[in-house]
Amino acid sequence: MKHVGKNEMVAKQQKDYKEKVFHFIFLFSALISVLSVIAIIAFVFSKGLKPFFGENSYSFLDFITGLKWDPGTESYGIFYMIVGSVLATLGAIALGVPIGLLTAVFIAEIAPKKIVAIIRPAIELLAGIPSVIYGAFGLGVIVQLIKKVSPTGQGESLLAVICVLTIMILPTIITLSESSLRAVPKSYREASYGLGASKIQTIFKTVVPAARSGILSATVLGIGRAMGETMAVMMIAGNNIGGLPKSIWSKIRPLTSNISMEMSYASGRHQDMLFATGVVLFLFILVINMVLIKITSKMGNANSKK
Amino acid sequence: MKKFFNMKKIISFMLVFTMMFVLAACGKKGDKVDENKTGTEEPTPEVTETPTTTETPDKTDTTALAGTVSITGSTSVEKILMDMISDFTAYNPDVKINYTGTGSSAGITDAMNGANDIGASSRNLKEEEKGLEQVIFAYDGIAVVLHPSNKIADLTIEQILKIYSGEITNWSELGGKDANIIVVSREGASGTRGAFEELTGLGDVGLVESATVVEGNGNVQATVAGNENAIGYVSFSFINEKVKAVTVDGIEATPENAKEGTYVLSRPFLLVYNKDTASPEASAFLEYVVSPDAQEFVEDHGGIRVD
Numbered sequence: 001m002k003h004v005g006k007n008e009m010v011a012k013q014q015k016d017y018k019e020k021v022f023h024f025i026f027l028f029s030a031l032i033s034v035l036s037v038i039a040i041i042a043f044v045f046s047k048g049l050k051p052f053f054g055e056n057s058y059s060f061l062d063f064i065t066g067l068k069w070d071p072g073t074e075s076y077g078i079f080y081m082i083v084g085s086v087l088a089t090l091g092a093i094a095l096g097v098p099i100g101l102l103t104a105v106f107i108a109e110i111a112p113k114k115i116v117a118i119i120r121p122a123i124e125l126l127a128g129i130p131s132v133i134y135g136a137f138g139l140g141v142i143v144q145l146i147k148k149v150s151p152t153g154q155g156e157s158l159l160a161v162i163c164v165l166t167i168m169i170l171p172t173i174i175t176l177s178e179s180s181l182r183a184v185p186k187s188y189r190e191a192s193y194g195l196g197a198s199k200i201q202t203i204f205k206t207v208v209p210a211a212r213s214g215i216l217s218a219t220v221l222g223i224g225r226a227m228g229e230t231m232a233v234m235m236i237a238g239n240n241i242g243g244l245p246k247s248i249w250s251k252i253r254p255l256t257s258n259i260s261m262e263m264s265y266a267s268g269r270h271q272d273m274l275f276a277t278g279v280v281l282f283l284f285i286l287v288i289n290m291v292l293i294k295i296t297s298k299m300g301n302a303n304s305k306k
Numbered sequence: 307m308k309k310f311f312n313m314k315k316i317i318s319f320m321l322v323f324t325m326m327f328v329l330a331a332c333g334k335k336g337d338k339v340d341e342n343k344t345g346t347e348e349p350t351p352e353v354t355e356t357p358t359t360t361e362t363p364d365k366t367d368t369t370a371l372a373g374t375v376s377i378t379g380s381t382s383v384e385k386i387l388m389d390m391i392s393d394f395t396a397y398n399p400d401v402k403i404n405y406t407g408t409g410s411s412a413g414i415t416d417a418m419n420g421a422n423d424i425g426a427s428s429r430n431l432k433e434e435e436k437g438l439e440q441v442i443f444a445y446d447g448i449a450v451v452l453h454p455s456n457k458i459a460d461l462t463i464e465q466i467l468k469i470y471s472g473e474i475t476n477w478s479e480l481g482g483k484d485a486n487i488i489v490v491s492r493e494g495a496s497g498t499r500g501a502f503e504e505l506t507g508l509g510d511v512g513l514v515e516s517a518t519v520v521e522g523n524g525n526v527q528a529t530v531a532g533n534e535n536a537i538g539y540v541s542f543s544f545i546n547e548k549v550k551a552v553t554v555d556g557i558e559a560t561p562e563n564a565k566e567g568t569y570v571l572s573r574p575f576l577l578v579y580n581k582d583t584a585s586p587e588a589s590a591f592l593e594y595v596v597s598p599d600a601q602e603f604v605e606d607h608g609g610i611r612v613d
Contacts, residue, residue, distance in 0.1 A: 068515060069494070072500070153485060153533070239493075241491075241494075241513055241515055241517060242515035264412075266411070266494070267409075
């Protein structure tokens with residue numbers, strides 16, 4: 001009896017020990033991402049805020065409102081880049097969300113299974129294409145097409161960026177919208193049909209409104225993706241060194257491509273200024289994420305009320 | 307309660323662990339650089355002097371060389387340097403030379419901090435960088451290129467400056483067809499852009515705001531080849547049938563003209579190093595790059611020999 005008891009004790013202790021080890025592993029994994037975020041924030045901010053403090057500092061106001069970026073003459077203005085990035089993102093959302101939403105509705109509600117079996121893998125493939133390929137496609141096809149109609153005689157433009165970004169955010173918007181449409185309870189549709197609504201009426205008056213928070217968070221994620229895209233836009237934006245975009249034919253210089261184009265060559269203040277650009281970009285992404293958290297928590301509340 | 311304490315313990319342990327890890331990693335890095343430096347430096351001073359006096363290149367007197375030489379810097383010199391490195395290490399199998407293309411400014415900064423053994427640059431040293439020794443191993447010319455369909459064949463340096471500063475915006479002002487000039491330039495701090503702005507005097511007036519900026523010589527060439535109204539500038543080695551190089555002030559963009567100095571848009575390729583800390587291996591390589599054997603590679607890649 002005594003022996004058995006002891007064995008049980010040992011077994012229990014071993015179990016406890018195992019539990020602890022796994023606890024430790026889980027915690028370690030979780031800490032890696034948290035520590036990475038902290039390290040990145042600390043690094044980017046400490047580097048990026050350096051030029052605005054201390055002796056011989058650069059005016060932050062000049063930086064954030066400046067319309068010219070020319071490291072050779074010590075002009076580091078990024079306002080025109082912010083405008084360019086925001087316009088490109090808005091344009092991509094304005095085109096991408098309607099197309100993406102309609103595609104999602106088609107896949108989730110209307111299309112027969114055979115067609116879905118073709119469309120869905122195509123969308124998944126679209127999501128997996130490396131962004132440099134999008135850039136090459138944009139440069140070889142979209143830029144060449146725009147060149148033929150543009151009054152400036154050049155294809156690298158805001159319009160080219162919007163076109164490529166629209167294609168790039170489609171998978172995000174479609175897959176997220178589709179899953180939120182599918183999550184709408186069947187009873188909603190049945191009730192709508194029961195009241196004599198047609199299929200299209202049911203979709204637009206019942207299903208889409210019921211899935212709106214999911215669609216909204218898909219849109220916000222799309223904004224984040226468009227804002228943060230680097231390689232593809234760098235190849236087709238034109239990256240002018242100053243001046244606000246005046247039309248869709250104007251060149252833009254997105255914040256992301258400013259960083260990636262010059263980081264490898266830059267040194268000293270120039271490099272710090274690129275980090276400062278990174279800080280601004282980071283703040284944009286932070287705001288977008290906060291909006292996303294707000295939306296999803298609202299969605300959670302709405303669900304729990306039901 | 308007990309669980310909570312455990313959690314706390316685990317977290318604090320974790321943090322200490324990661325801190326130790328991070329600190330250890332930092333320490334190691336620093337030590338390594340120092341070790342490398344001090345380990346290889348000490349026997350240097352006398353050895354470096356002897357090879358300079360002998361006329362024969364490295365092959366005979368460097369057989370005892372062993373070690374690693376790290377070169378960082380200009381990407382413009384990559385092709386030439388890679389060939390030189392493989393040739394040099396073929397004769398000196400115990401020497402390992404690593405080259406990383408980080409850009410001229412970064413290469414020079416590394417040389418000043420002692421982060422590399424040799425820095426490669428495609429521009430002259432600035433005033434604050436003059437503490438370093440330099441070896442010019444080649445000259446490079448910058449060619450102004452147009453789309454092959456463009457009828458203009460010659461531009462003066464003045465006209466190039468006016469195009470890039472935005473004073474001339476239409477090809478008709480230069481006797482060409484009535485079309486907007488698409489100005490293509492390089493990213494800020496690119497060695498070629500720095501050299502171009504310096505050689506044309508553009509640095510004082512500034513690049514036109516609407517200029518298209520692309521990354522790398524290859525992209526300039528591709529952009530100009532893709533637009534019949536474009537103008538760009540590239541290293542000589544990037545001239546091919548897809549773009550047309552114009553004559554500048556009536557002088558053709560050829561290596562001979564650049565080396566003679568008649569072609570105005572040319573620049574040196576140089577290796578920089580710290581005289582006091584150069585290892586025997588690095589010194590041997592610095593001598594090798596101006597030898598006739600090494601100069602062959604300069605020629606192979608469209609550069610201009612120094613000998």
